[in-house]
Amino acid sequence: MQIGNHKLSSNIMLAQMAGVTDLPFRQLCRQNGAGLTTSEMITSDTSLYGSKKTLSRLRHDNENAPISIQIVGGNPTQMATAAKINADNGAQIIDINMGCPKKKVCKLDAGSALLNNEILVGKILEKTVKSVDIPVTLKIRTGWDANNKNGLKIAQIAELEGIQALAVHGRTRACGFSGSAEYEVISEIKNSVKIPIIANGDITTPEKALEVLKRTKADAVMIGRAAQGRPWIFKEINYFLRTGKKLPEPSKRLICSLLLYHLDKLYSFYGEDIGIRIARKHIAWYSKTQINGNVFRAEINKVCTTKDQIQLIKNYFRELEDRTERVA
DSSP, X not given: OEETTXXXXXXXXXXXXXXXXXXXXXXXXXXXTOSBOBOOOEESOGGGTXXXXXXXXXXXXXXXXXXXXXXXXXXXXXXXXXXXXXXHTTOSEEEEEEOOOOHHHHTTTOGGGGGGOHXXXXXXXXXXXXXXXXXXXXXXXXXXXXXXXXXXXXXXXXXXXXXXXXXXXXXXXXXXXXXXXXXXXXXXXXXXXXXXXXXXXXXXXXXXXXXXXXXXXXXXXXXXXXXXXXXXXXHHHHHHHHHSOOOOOOOHHHHHHHHHHHHHHHHHHHOHXXXXXXXXXXXXXXXXXXXXXXXXXXXXXXXXXXXXHHHHHHHHHHHHHHHHHHXX
């Protein structure tokens, strides 16, 4: 798949997730086969670009190309300015968020709230595209609610205004993350426009990725929550699409190695104090399907040093590995 002049290494992408897709996680997913990763959403209010949180989201040092930065907002001029600043700062793709269903975003008339105003959508896309000389992409939902599904109309506006790829989460804003993804709507959108379409929603296995690609005829799929604590899912999907075969489950030793590598990057990126706290949710995701994971999480959430965090992880996965060998 290609976005502008960027040819992607695969058509399996990582979805933007606030509080998750920071630089360390994006790098890890790219190393495991994600063809494109996108930053956590960054406000279009550039007066906030000095805040600690925003500064960390703006970082993409040593990130693999193409570097995709997602911006969010409801003011066309602010969105255009934010796009230009990020492009000048090294972004190679600007992604616009019109899919976030969170109340704190929608009450600012941003994210998926914009789906209620097609005229404003057009103005934001037009001004943002014209402000930069790099590709601009868009993320949307199928509509606001069951009675207002205008994803097809938004897609046509996006194509008209020069958007170069469109990701569609197969749910309305009202659905949040409940119910089943509406792949038929994504299929209708794919049939109505010529720009690349990326299908998103409920893609949790290699088999499901293949099913969604066939059902929607989308150019790519986007993985979100299924990658939490399982960054190797991109490698699994790529292998399955290429060979029709499934890779064996990673060993306990490999999972431990990946987790420790991930934590090392988090500590370096955030510093020890913040890194330890952020690491806890990732540790929970890596261990949620493992034996006695709840006991392990209760213990590790009490420690306050990187040394203790690392040692408990090593002990826990060593026990899992020993148990596996005894059973075998």
